[in-house]
Amino acid sequence: MANTPSIRRALGLQILNSSHRDIKRLKQEGYVAELHGNKFWNSSFLLMNHLKKHPLRKNARVLEIGCGWGLLGIFCAKNFSARVTGVDADKNVFPFLKLHSELNGVKVKTEKSSFEQLTQNWLSNFDVILGSDICFWDDMSIILYNLIRRSLRAGVKQIIISDPCRSPFTDLANRCQERLPNAYTVKRRMSKPVRASGELLIVDHE
Numbered sequence: 001m002a003n004t005p006s007i008r009r010a011l012g013l014q015i016l017n018s019s020h021r022d023i024k025r026l027k028q029e030g031y032v033a034e035l036h037g038n039k040f041w042n043s044s045f046l047l048m049n050h051l052k053k054h055p056l057r058k059n060a061r062v063l064e065i066g067c068g069w070g071l072l073g074i075f076c077a078k079n080f081s082a083r084v085t086g087v088d089a090d091k092n093v094f095p096f097l098k099l100h101s102e103l104n105g106v107k108v109k110t111e112k113s114s115f116e117q118l119t120q121n122w123l124s125n126f127d128v129i130l131g132s133d134i135c136f137w138d139d140m141s142i143i144l145y146n147l148i149r150r151s152l153r154a155g156v157k158q159i160i161i162s163d164p165c166r167s168p169f170t171d172l173a174n175r176c177q178e179r180l181p182n183a184y185t186v187k188r189r190m191s192k193p194v195r196a197s198g199e200l201l202i203v204d205h206e
Contacts, residue, residue, distance in 0.1 A: 011048050011193060012075075012079065013078065015100070022099055023099075045194050046200065047200060048071075048075045051076070055079070056080040057080070059080075060076070060128050061082070062127070062128045063086075063087060063129045063130070064076075064108075065115065065131040065147070066088055066134035067087060070108055070110075074100055074104050074106055077101070078106050084107075085108070087118065088110075089112065094110045115140075116143060118150070120150045126151075129151055129160075132161070132162045132163070135166065136169075138171075139168075141172040144172050145175050152180070157205045159201075160200055160202050161201045162188070163198050164196070164197065182204040184201075186199065
């Protein structure tokens with residue numbers, strides 16, 4: 001599909017802007033985000049840029065938590081042939097994810113679930129867990145810390161969460177670095193394709 005004002009290209013992906021007719025159509029059909037999953041957030045680009053420099057192994061099983069429109073997972077499927085599942089508590093985001101995955105020629109499975117509902121047994125199906133801009137409420141820092149602990153017990157090899165450094169994320173990062181032996185943060189900044197800055201919380205399996 002050719003570039004138009006309603007479609008942009010970033011990091012090898014085609015992304016529909018809010019003015020695109022298909023985005024408007026889905027919203028008119030009643031798919032309105034309930035939990036902030038109404039667009040692509042800039043921290044996603046920070047994490048994708050990190051993965052360009054530190055690529056996943058081919059065919060990795062990737063879980064994108066709080067996936068929203070699924071840009072991170074789509075990036076992984078396209079660049080690393082990853083087998084991706086996107087999970088979100090808001091089912092209304094999935095039509096936008098499906099639209100973008102089809103536009104970019106990849107497949108992404110979806111699962112409606114809250115973070116608290118993701119069991120250790122289910123998490124054992126994944127090698128890598130990614131999330132971006134998902135730690136925005138105060139109680140999220142504890143919820144995500146517990147999710148990270150379950151993921152490590154399940155054998156997940158790496159968890160990466162990106163954020164513009166909201167206070168709940170900082171609390172989460174500090175908690176992980178104090179209590180988990182292989183947790184650390186990395187500062188990231190970029191000017192293209194978007195202007196963004198923040199941190200990545202990276203937790204490796206022991």
